[in-house]
Amino acid sequence: MQHDPSRPAPGWRAPLSRRRFVQGLALGGLAMGTAGLRLPAFATDARSDPQVLSGTTFDLSIGATPVNITGQVRPAITVNGSLPAPILRWRQGDTVTLKVANRLRDAMTSIHWHGIILPANMDGVPGLSFNGIHPGESYLYRFTLGQSGSYWYHSHSMFQEQAGLYGAIIVDPAEPLPYSWDREHVVLLSDWTDLDPGRLFRRLKKYSEYDNWYKPTVGDLIRDAQRQGWAATLADRRAWGQMRMTPTDISDVNAHTYTYLMNGANPAANWTALFRSGEKVLLRFINAGAMTYFDVRIPGLKMTVVATDGQPVHPVSVDEFRIAAAETFDVIVEPSGQDAYTIFAQDMGRTGYARGTLAVRPGLEAPIPPVDPRPLLTMDDMGHGGHGAQAGHDAHADHHGHHGHAGDGMQAHPPSESRNPLVDMQTMSPTPRLDDPGIGLRDNGRRVLTYADLSSIAGDEDGRPPGRELELHLTGHMEKFSWSFDGIPFASADPLRLNYGERMRITLVNDTMMTHPIHLHGVWSDLEDANGDFMVRKHTVDVAPGSRRSFRVRADALGRWAFHCHLLYHMEAGMMREVRIEEAS
Numbered sequence: 001m002q003h004d005p006s007r008p009a010p011g012w013r014a015p016l017s018r019r020r021f022v023q024g025l026a027l028g029g030l031a032m033g034t035a036g037l038r039l040p041a042f043a044t045d046a047r048s049d050p051q052v053l054s055g056t057t058f059d060l061s062i063g064a065t066p067v068n069i070t071g072q073v074r075p076a077i078t079v080n081g082s083l084p085a086p087i088l089r090w091r092q093g094d095t096v097t098l099k100v101a102n103r104l105r106d107a108m109t110s111i112h113w114h115g116i117i118l119p120a121n122m123d124g125v126p127g128l129s130f131n132g133i134h135p136g137e138s139y140l141y142r143f144t145l146g147q148s149g150s151y152w153y154h155s156h157s158m159f160q161e162q163a164g165l166y167g168a169i170i171v172d173p174a175e176p177l178p179y180s181w182d183r184e185h186v187v188l189l190s191d192w193t194d195l196d197p198g199r200l201f202r203r204l205k206k207y208s209e210y211d212n213w214y215k216p217t218v219g220d221l222i223r224d225a226q227r228q229g230w231a232a233t234l235a236d237r238r239a240w241g242q243m244r245m246t247p248t249d250i251s252d253v254n255a256h257t258y259t260y261l262m263n264g265a266n267p268a269a270n271w272t273a274l275f276r277s278g279e280k281v282l283l284r285f286i287n288a289g290a291m292t293y294f295d296v297r298i299p300g301l302k303m304t305v306v307a308t309d310g311q312p313v314h315p316v317s318v319d320e321f322r323i324a325a326a327e328t329f330d331v332i333v334e335p336s337g338q339d340a341y342t343i344f345a346q347d348m349g350r351t352g353y354a355r356g357t358l359a360v361r362p363g364l365e366a367p368i369p370p371v372d373p374r375p376l377l378t379m380d381d382m383g384h385g386g387h388g389a390q391a392g393h394d395a396h397a398d399h400h401g402h403h404g405h406a407g408d409g410m411q412a413h414p415p416s417e418s419r420n421p422l423v424d425m426q427t428m429s430p431t432p433r434l435d436d437p438g439i440g441l442r443d444n445g446r447r448v449l450t451y452a453d454l455s456s457i458a459g460d461e462d463g464r465p466p467g468r469e470l471e472l473h474l475t476g477h478m479e480k481f482s483w484s485f486d487g488i489p490f491a492s493a494d495p496l497r498l499n500y501g502e503r504m505r506i507t508l509v510n511d512t513m514m515t516h517p518i519h520l521h522g523v524w525s526d527l528e529d530a531n532g533d534f535m536v537r538k539h540t541v542d543v544a545p546g547s548r549r550s551f552r553v554r555a556d557a558l559g560r561w562a563f564h565c566h567l568l569y570h571m572e573a574g575m576m577r578e579v580r581i582e583e584a585s
Contacts, residue, residue, distance in 0.1 A: 256351060302318070560580050
C-alpha cells in the first residue's frame, strides 16, 4: 500500500512552521523572556561545550531551574543549574564518590548511572536500589570503575529525565584503545517539551494518537483503490483497523510536541563543535531522549563507528546510523576540504530534527538537508508479512500457546497474553532482523549501520554457552497506552529470578507495533546473532516491531535490578520488571 500524496516529494523541505519560527526566535527570546532568572549555561553561549567535571569526588545539586528553549520560560530539573547536566569525566580503575543533594522543594529524586557496572545499592533506582533522595537530603554514591567508554546518567524518578535531568559520562581507559583521535566532542541528543511531563503522560493515556497527524485520508483511500482495486484496499484498511492503528503510527510523541536538542541547544541555536582540517575527530553520540529515536548523519563525511554502549567494536564505515533512546555510539570523522558540516539528527517519524555544526571556527554553518520523506509501516514491519493481515494480530484470537515455538512454525505466546485486555496484537512470524536498518532507512541511497555490522573487539568475555533460557514478550495496547512484558504490567508482575553466577539467554519477542529499547541494569546484555552466536556487548538492546532478538547475561551482580523499556512513558505505563540475582538455594 502506498500513500504517495502524504509523502513529501524528493527534495521536499518542510515549510517554516510556527514551531520552527518560534525555535528560531528562541535565542532572541532569552534576553527578553528570562529577566531576573538564572539561565542555564547553554543558554548564555549555545556554541560552548557543556561544563565538564573531572576527578574522583563530586558534589551534584539537583534543583529546579527556569529555562527558555522555545521562546517560553519553563521550569526544568537540572544538575548544578545546567541542562544538560555537566559532563562527568572519570578514569577506568578509579573509585569515584558523588554526593548528590536534592534541592527540590517537593519531590524525591535519584540518579542512575546508565551502563556503569556497579553494586546494586549504587544503581539509583528508587524502590529497588535504595529509597530515593528526599527533599533536603543527600545520598553518597561510591563505586569503582571497571570499564571505559561513553555513557550517561539520568534521574530514575517519575518524569525528571524528561524535565532535563540527564548528562554525559566519559570514562577514560586505563590502557590505550584500538583507535585514536586528535580531538573529541560529546553530542548529546534529547527531546524537550514545554508541557509538564506528567500532563504529557496523562495526554498519552487519554489519546495516544495526539501526535499522529498524518493518518490516511479519504483521498488516500480513493487513490489506493485506483492503484490496487477496492477489494484489496478495503481489506488493507480493515486489517489496520483491527489492529487499532494506522501505517503512520511511527512514534508516540514527535516534533508536534517536542523540540529536539543537541547538547541542550535547539536547531536555531546551532551548537557548534570545532575541528582543524585533517584531524581525526571522535564524536560521542548519546541519545538522552525520553521518547525519540534519532537518525544521524553528517552530509559530506563518512563516519567510522568504533564503539557502542561504551564498548569498542570492529570499525564500520557508514553514512548514517539510528540511535535508540539510551544507546551510545562513538564515531570518528576526518573532516577536510570544507569549513563546516551539518550534524543532522532527524527523528524516526520525520517530523523534526536536532542540528549542530562541525566547523573550523565559531559562527559557520553548512546547508541543512531536508527531512526525509515520512515512512509508512507495513505488515512486514510487524512480523505479519507473508501470513496475511489476519494471521495473528489480535490477542483475543484463539492463541493459547506457551513459551517456545508452536508446531506449525508460528510464534507461540505466553498464556498471560490470551484474552488479555491489555494486549491488542501479537506477532506470529518474528525474526531477528539484525541486518534491517529500520523503517525509513531502507534503500535510501546511504550506507546505514545495522546491528549485524556490530562486532565487539573483546569477543565473548564469558565464553560459556547459556545454561538456561527465558523468553519474554513485549506487549501493549495502543489505545489504552498500556505497555508490559507478557501482558503483565510492572505493578502486577513477579520479579524475574536469576541464579548468581549463571549464564543465561534472554529472548525478547516484540508483539507490538512500536520499537522498544530494552535496558537491563547491573549486567551486560551480550547480543546474539540469528544462530545464537555472540555478536556485540551492549547495555541497551533495541527490539524492532515483529522481531525476536536474544542476548546472553552473566548473572554476576547480586541484588535487585530494573529491566525496562527506555522509552520513558512506556516504562511508566508498565513495560518494566524487577530482576533479582540471588544466591542459588
